[in-house]
Amino acid sequence: MKKLLLVAVFVFAFALAITPAFAFTVVKSSNWTEVNNNVNAVSNTGKNAAFGVGHIGVGVVKTGDATSVNEVTTVANSNKTKIDCGCNGFTIVKNWNGAEVNNNVNAVSNTGKNLAGGAGFVGVGVVKTGDAGSGNTVVTMVNSNVTKIGGGFSD
Numbered sequence: 001m002k003k004l005l006l007v008a009v010f011v012f013a014f015a016l017a018i019t020p021a022f023a024f025t026v027v028k029s030s031n032w033t034e035v036n037n038n039v040n041a042v043s044n045t046g047k048n049a050a051f052g053v054g055h056i057g058v059g060v061v062k063t064g065d066a067t068s069v070n071e072v073t074t075v076a077n078s079n080k081t082k083i084d085c086g087c088n089g090f091t092i093v094k095n096w097n098g099a100e101v102n103n104n105v106n107a108v109s110n111t112g113k114n115l116a117g118g119a120g121f122v123g124v125g126v127v128k129t130g131d132a133g134s135g136n137t138v139v140t141m142v143n144s145n146v147t148k149i150g151g152g153f154s155d
Contacts, residue, residue, distance in 0.1 A: 026091075
């Protein structure tokens with residue numbers, strides 16, 4: 001009986017040794033992001049006054065350009081999974097992402113609200129303004145997943 005048990009153990013051990021590896025791989029990732037962007041840009045060359053007073057009074061205001069530019073970039077919840085094991089078995093990759101993104105972006109440019117006036121015989125007020133320009137760029141990328149299983153590929 002002992003010899004039979006010993007032979008059975010030997011056969012079982014030999015069978016395990018020649019059986020390919022069996023793997024059960026599980027990858028889980030969870031992400032949650034809350035992003036609040038509050039961005040304001042204001043440029044102003046306005047609210048100027050020019051008044052000419054008297055017989056030949058001249059008031060002159062000349063302003064430059066007013067430009068406001070905002071650039072907002074948000075990147076969140078990016079997962080990259082690479083499984084390169086050459087093993088037999090099951091592979092499970094589970095990604096869960098959630099995001100709430102609030103972008104409040106304002107750009108204001110102003111060369112206005114200028115005053116010009118003349119008083120008297122030849123009083124003159126002159127206002128010359130530059131250009132006003134505003135621009136916003138908002139890029140939001142959330143909840144991206146890249147999963148590669150198996151060999152023979154590059155990053």
